[in-house]
Amino acid sequence: MIERVLPCIGWLRRYDAEAFHGDALAAVIVTIMLIPQSLAYALLAGLPPEVGLYASMLPLAGYALFGSSNALAVGPVAVVSLMTAAAIGNVAANGNVDYASAALALALMSGVFLLAMGLLRLGFLASLLSHSVISGFITASGLLIATSQLKHILGVSASGHNMLELVQSLIAHAGEANVPTLVIGVLATAFLFWVRAKLKPMLKSLGFGPVMADALAKAGPVAAVIVTILAVEFLGLDGDGVKVVGAIPQGLPPFSVPPVDIDLWRELMPSAILISIIGFVESVSVAQTLAAKRRERIYPNRELLGLGAANVAAAVSGGYPVTGGFARSVVNFDAGARTPLAGVMTAVGIGLTAMFLTPLFHQLPKATLAATIVVAVLSLVDLGALRRTWNYSKMDFAAMAATIVMVLGMGVEIGIITGVGLSLVLFLGRTARPHFAVVGQVPGTHHFRNVKRHEVITSGKVLSVRVDESLYFANSRWLEDMLYDMAISSPTVKHVVLICSAVNAIDSSALEGLEGLSDRLDAAGVTFHLSEVKGPVMDKLKKTEFLAHLTGAIFLSQHDAMAALDPEATAAAEKGERLPGSRSRHTA
């Protein structure tokens, strides 16, 4: 069925006037919002401003062909722009290729990688990025981006590869600040923060509808752009040292051919993969959040194809890597976008801008664009997540904190790799040393509970231990040693029972480990039993020689085990009594 390959055929067939009205209104609003953003993010990526406009045209049509979201708005975004700057900064420093060509190559590689992932249905690999790592990454990137824009607001030149270098450089050059630039930058930043925080509620209280109030508030950057252009024009501020965007070529995007250069490709490869994965994860999160509101469905593998097509389109039309943006997708959704055609209409709007309006941006101060970026990215910074994560899980906190520290200290790429690596190692570490409990019988019942949490009676002859994790190679040896040590450290113990109620799987290593433990305990005069083995685990054990090898038995329930191995003490405990040799324990 062709609809499965080209989902656009499905929605185009059902297209009607109502959908058209929703899409058209959304397109107008998103276009107005996207113009200053496109220029600003191109600046952040270290590219000429028109590249931002080009990246906001053909890629939107590319996504519309394959993507599965009806509301996602694709284009240049802050984090990917920062990553692009880092990647092409590295290769351009080596001198063989200019920034713009490297950006094309990066978009092409990212597009091909995303398409390949989609065709191989590898979307699930993105789940190796934990929320903690992503959250830490976005927060640190936001801080890094905001800091990098301060030079435009101060009107100085400053640079650095990490937060420390950036701040040092800014401080060293602070004395050279250009006062008119600083005034524009600070006022624009303050205005945009005010628009974001206060304008919408104010407009609502003045009687505007919520959609209109939201649209006007989101158009705040356009107002800042218009006012500061007029200020520069009529006050002649460019003569006073205010840096402006300058001439932007008029017209539609050129057809571009990314450079064919194996060495360049090899150098850019790791960056292209990281940009693809980060962009994909960010984009899918937004798309899923919006789809749920209309009980729609996002298909991650189709999203890969949509974003892949968007990036290939960026590569052949003078753009740079793109992905789905958070703020603009929400605006698109709220304004009533019904199908991906809204994106195509936005592309037309940006196209008209590129053809007719670029001369108007000549006098646009870079400080205004920097203010736009600062306000946008600071909304991504979520330092409260550090506290919340600390309260919930020290391990996740460690991964998040390491990601933040490494992004700020060593850059975005090393930061994200550190975070992913650490979260995998910590996960293995947790399952390698799982929670376990020695259990005893709750007096007067058939129940068995942790001796540290409940008042229970334990047998002197039988050691019963519950392990709360699947058994596999990384915890197999630990389990062997732990049970063996506990057994031989108490000379009265004749039986060890491993309670498997929380064991969802036993791999071959753990199976051999249990066999070895059975032998070691046997040599020490102790019999080894299991209890409460789950159905699927038991099915697999039955296919092996383990049951013949085990010195003891497998009991259906822990009560069965105790009734068979220490009948007197168990019967007494059921009556709430304690025999000599049994112990009553509660250490908590």
Added chain:
Amino acid sequence: MIERVLPCIGWLRRYDAEAFHGDALAAVIVTIMLIPQSLAYALLAGLPPEVGLYASMLPLAGYALFGSSNALAVGPVAVVSLMTAAAIGNVAANGNVDYASAALALALMSGVFLLAMGLLRLGFLASLLSHSVISGFITASGLLIATSQLKHILGVSASGHNMLELVQSLIAHAGEANVPTLVIGVLATAFLFWVRAKLKPMLKSLGFGPVMADALAKAGPVAAVIVTILAVEFLGLDGDGVKVVGAIPQGLPPFSVPPVDIDLWRELMPSAILISIIGFVESVSVAQTLAAKRRERIYPNRELLGLGAANVAAAVSGGYPVTGGFARSVVNFDAGARTPLAGVMTAVGIGLTAMFLTPLFHQLPKATLAATIVVAVLSLVDLGALRRTWNYSKMDFAAMAATIVMVLGMGVEIGIITGVGLSLVLFLGRTARPHFAVVGQVPGTHHFRNVKRHEVITSGKVLSVRVDESLYFANSRWLEDMLYDMAISSPTVKHVVLICSAVNAIDSSALEGLEGLSDRLDAAGVTFHLSEVKGPVMDKLKKTEFLAHLTGAIFLSQHDAMAALDPEATAAAEKGERLPGSRSRHTA
């Protein structure tokens, strides 16, 4: 307490005549066994024969100082010798350093690495090597080693970096085989196989005690050595092209200084780490097996220190990397070794050999040593493990098979790295797509079971799903999508209950995922509940805002959940009835 640092002080203080007799007898038997092995493994490592003797002296004393096993016999072993050959072959090919110096550097680095692991108490890291990977590695190494020795048995020169090249080279040169060499090699191999399989039972049936029968059988290689030396001497076979060991320097090991060369160290680093870890894992397995038989205890971190000291000792006394060997440790144990002093006495025995007996080995045919190696390593090959693992776990089989194929095809180092990487990825893969079950009520009971395995009644209003795995970042998004898709695909569903009886932990990503799912389901008009959450998991959830965020409730038991959410159907099912809208399901 100094005994914790130097365990030898403990056992020396308790040393008595009985222990001395056991140690001395064991030392004599192990010395006789170790002489041909030392020469043979040095040959395998591509080093002069005396290096094997040197590696069997000071390192044994080094281990005795810190090691925790009373029976482990340290020295050159087959797999580590093969890995040494691969490592020093690479660097010697670059030409800056000779084989013997590279071997010293390798031993030093391996020793320092093991000591560092021991001091940092990182012994647990070895558990990242699954049994399947180790088993596959040992089997493939055994096949590779046996094949590499065929050239000595044929009396031809042949070489290759992998199994295919080796076999091709052997076939190409088979026509040049030296007949007297071939006769010695084949007869020695056949004799040694016969000794291993038949001699011990025969001696026992002739009335020898089991220890004596075992010792005589293990001395088989010595008999082969003596007979073939005499044959060469009296038949003048060295004149007929039989390659012999030749002159071995007489005397104690020289004091040696490993080369100080940063480039060399950097090149050898990965090999040194792999050799250390493989050697450690092999050695600890043997030590633990033997310790269990006497209800003794092995401390992995002390083993690291013991093996580290042994390798540093090898580096300063003209040796090469060593570890605990399987066969010789068993002999040592069976012969009655009581303390690590048996190892020191063995070292003295080897020292006396090196001082006085080396001239006797001049006429020893290399074919005899090759036969010793072939018979020893083929006993390590366990192809049956492939079938057993296939039956039990396809995932573990994949890791094992990949390790074997890569060791045979690409060499030992790439092989082991592939195996470890694959087993980690497969483990993550399993937990990323865990087993789950839609459950229904067993008629007439309060029990809820998998609809695919049992005849149960499900509610049309409530979807109940049990997930058999902890929830964490790699399965969080999968769980969200799975539950959301199931819920919206059935328009009658108003409630989703996630049964958490098998969930041992929920990390931050999964927590955010559950919050997101609650929101998505809410937007779709479905309420989200949990049931049977474990105590420790609930404790952590209570510290968050999750409970306030959740649209539904957390029920103590699944029965409580059903009684609250669909009371009529649940009450009816308890009586064994089925209301309209409920379904009776059994699809297995």
